[in-house]
Structure formats: structure tokens, C-alpha cells
Amino acid sequence: MAENTVEETRRGRPLLEVDDVAVHFGGVKAVDGITLELRAGHIYGVLGPNGSGKSTLLGAMTRLTPMTRGSFVFEGNDYTRRPARTVHHMGIARTFQTVRLLDDRSVRDNILLGQDTLAKAGRKDADARVDEVMERVGVTAVARMRPDELSYGMQRRVEFARAIIGRPRLLLLDEPTAGMNSSEREEIGALMKQLLDEGITQFIVEHDVQMMVDTCDYLFAMNFGKLIAEGTPAAVVKHPAVQEAYLGKGAGTHA
Ligand SMILES: Nc1ncnc2c1ncn2[C@@H]1O[C@H](COP(=O)(O)OP(=O)(O)OP(=O)(O)O)[C@@H](O)[C@H]1O
Structure with missing residues (x-):
């Protein structure tokens, strides 16, 4: 995908507003104060090492995982307290980490x-x-x-x-290419771009950094339940905090 500027990504109508969302499991702060905004017409990605809170954030977004604090607004409607099944009816769909x-x-x-x-x-x-x-x-x-x-x-x-x-307007994808070979991964990337052209904004949690860079036009990076960087894929993968937290010294593109 052509590299968008941050300004280009911030155009478009606000689709999902996430404000100060936290999910704590006892003493484990799986998600700890995430604020972000998704706009219509983009493929967003979330990077982060194992256990950084990515799947928990996705679970909270769909209301399957109970939140400790924060709020979600989708197309102007606050759904923070709505049951999970109504989230689907609002226009948010998801796939799971393992095929179900x-x-x-x-x-x-x-x-x-x-x-x-x-x-x-x-x-x-x-x-x-x-x-x-x-x-x-x-x-x-x-x-x-x-x-x-x-x-x-x-x-x-x-x-x-x-x-x-x-016909969701927002599709949340939890590791859609896990367990796939490289040609299958490319196929899924192409399918995601096709769905974007048809008006489905996507938010993807994925370990394959190269796939994220090729497919997403805006990335968020998490560590220890917090956002540590966001912006264009090129800028985020080069960000010192991301290098430190996620890629590690001398790591390749598939973490
Ligand atoms: N139901 C739960 N009960 C207790 N702790 C949990 C629960 N779900 C997740 N955690 C903890 O919350 C933290 C974040 O987990 P999460 O699965 O969201 O991370 P992740 O970034 O998606 O990791 P991965 O990339 O390995 O899927 C981890 O420390 C995990 O052990």
C-alpha cells in the first residue's frame, strides 16, 4: 500500500473512538489506559510483543472482555455498557486468533x-x-x-x-495469518485490501511485521498494556521504543 502521511490517515469520518480503556485481571494490567481513534477507510494494525495486551484490547472493543475503565464510541454512539451481541448489530465484526x-x-x-x-x-x-x-x-x-x-x-x-x-463497517482481525505460509499470507493481505475498497475499515492484530507494513496504512504499537508509538508503518517500526520493546536487537521482520 502506498505510504500515507499521518495527515491523510486522519482524514475521513471518525469510526471508533477509544478513550482511556483499561482491562485489569487482578494485578495484571493487560490494557492500561489506551486512547486511540480509527477513521473510516483505512487498515490499522497493532504491533506488540507477546503479552502486551493486543488481544485483550480487541476483546474489550467487542465487549466480550469486561473493562476496568474507559469508553468506546462507534459512529457517534457510546457502546461502553452494551452487551457483546449488540456490538455485532452496530456494525463491528471480528475474527478470532484460532479459527472457530x-x-x-x-x-x-x-x-x-x-x-x-x-x-x-x-x-x-x-x-x-x-x-x-x-x-x-x-x-x-x-x-x-x-x-x-x-x-x-x-x-x-x-x-x-x-x-x-x-455488512460490518469495522472488521477486527486477531492474527488472521497465524499458521499460514507466505503465499497464503499474501492472499489474505490482498483480500483485506479488497475489503477496504468495498468500504470495510479494518483493525488487525498480527505478529508478522512485514505483513503489517505491506498491508496497513497506520500502525499502533503496544507494550505492557500501553501505546508506545503510532503513525505510518515506516515510522512506527523505526521508532526507538518499538525497536526496544518488540523487535529486539538484530531481530528479523517476523517476531
Ligand atoms: N483472562 C485472563 N486472565 C488473566 N490474565 C489474562 C487474561 N487474558 C490475558 N491475560 C494477561 O494479560 C496480558 C495481555 O495478554 P494478551 O493476550 O492481551 O496479549 P497479546 O499482546 O495479545 O499477546 P499475544 O501476542 O501472545 O497474543 C498477559 O499478561 C496475559 O497473561
Whole structure:
């Protein structure tokens, strides 16, 4: 992706405002006062070493993980106290760190599970929508197969389809390329850019620094539950605090 300036990234309508969010587990300050803003029309990434709080932040954003303090505002609506299931209905979808698909159902049926918001639209509309989404993510040919018959890369695609069938404006991705080879990773990066072109802003937690630099146009870096840097990918990976915390001395691009 062409390198955006910070000013370019700050254009666009505010989508998600995260204000002073903290998640403490007893004495463990997994997330400890994160304030950030996501604007529509970008792919954002979060870097950070193991245990820095990335997944916990994602869990709090979807309201699955209870917060200690702070607030979330999505498209102008404060959803800090809303239950997790209503977050999905607001237009925020997510994928999980490990693939969560039902192996006793077909690919098509798994994707349909993500479209509860379309339930009232009726079966005919749902059928048309699932066909459209399967085509878009490239799983039409395996629609009748079960997830456990597919490669890991294809299972990830099915997860993407399930997440976007309800037409989210924000998609949260927890390590979408974990366990993939480099060509599968490139495919997922290309798919993310395609979804961006279709109006889905994305927020991705990922260990593969090179993939983040290639795919994201704005990065945040975390350590010990706090933000330590943010800005263009090039600036963030070079930031001394990030080098110190995440890349380590002489580390490569895949931490
Ligand atoms: N449910 C929980 N109960 C207690 N501690 C937790 C819980 N979930 C996470 N933690 C702790 O919170 C800290 C942040 O964990 P988190 O999984 O958010 O980090 P992460 O940056 O996503 O790590 P990774 O890159 O390894 O997935 C860690 O110290 C972790 O052990």
C-alpha cells in the first residue's frame, strides 16, 4: 500500500473512538489506559510483543472482555455498557486468533451463521447474500465441503466471509495469518485490501511485521498494556521504543 502521511490517515469520518480503556485481571494490567481513534477507510494494525495486551484490547472493543475503565464510541454512539451481541448489530465484526468454524456443517452454513442481522430479510435474500460473499472471498467452489476438509488458508477465508456477511463497517482481525505460509499470507493481505475498497475499515492484530507494513496504512504499537508509538508503518517500526520493546536487537521482520 502506498505510504500515507499521518495527515491523510486522519482524514475521513471518525469510526471508533477509544478513550482511556483499561482491562485489569487482578494485578495484571493487560490494557492500561489506551486512547486511540480509527477513521473510516483505512487498515490499522497493532504491533506488540507477546503479552502486551493486543488481544485483550480487541476483546474489550467487542465487549466480550469486561473493562476496568474507559469508553468506546462507534459512529457517534457510546457502546461502553452494551452487551457483546449488540456490538455485532452496530456494525463491528471480528475474527478470532484460532479459527472457530463448525466442522459438522458445510462452508455455506458456517457463513450463514454470521448473518443473524439479515435473518429478518428472509431466506431468499440470505441465499443471494451468501453467494455474493462466498464469491468475493473465493470459497464458492468449496461451498458444500466441511471446514475440516479445507486448508488452513481456506478456513480463514470462510471466517472472513462469516464476519463480513452482515455488512460490518469495522472488521477486527486477531492474527488472521497465524499458521499460514507466505503465499497464503499474501492472499489474505490482498483480500483485506479488497475489503477496504468495498468500504470495510479494518483493525488487525498480527505478529508478522512485514505483513503489517505491506498491508496497513497506520500502525499502533503496544507494550505492557500501553501505546508506545503510532503513525505510518515506516515510522512506527523505526521508532526507538518499538525497536526496544518488540523487535529486539538484530531481530528479523517476523517476531
Ligand atoms: N483472562 C485472563 N486472565 C488473566 N490474565 C489474562 C487474561 N487474558 C490475558 N491475560 C494477561 O494479560 C496480558 C495481555 O495478554 P494478551 O493476550 O492481551 O496479549 P497479546 O499482546 O495479545 O499477546 P499475544 O501476542 O501472545 O497474543 C498477559 O499478561 C496475559 O497473561
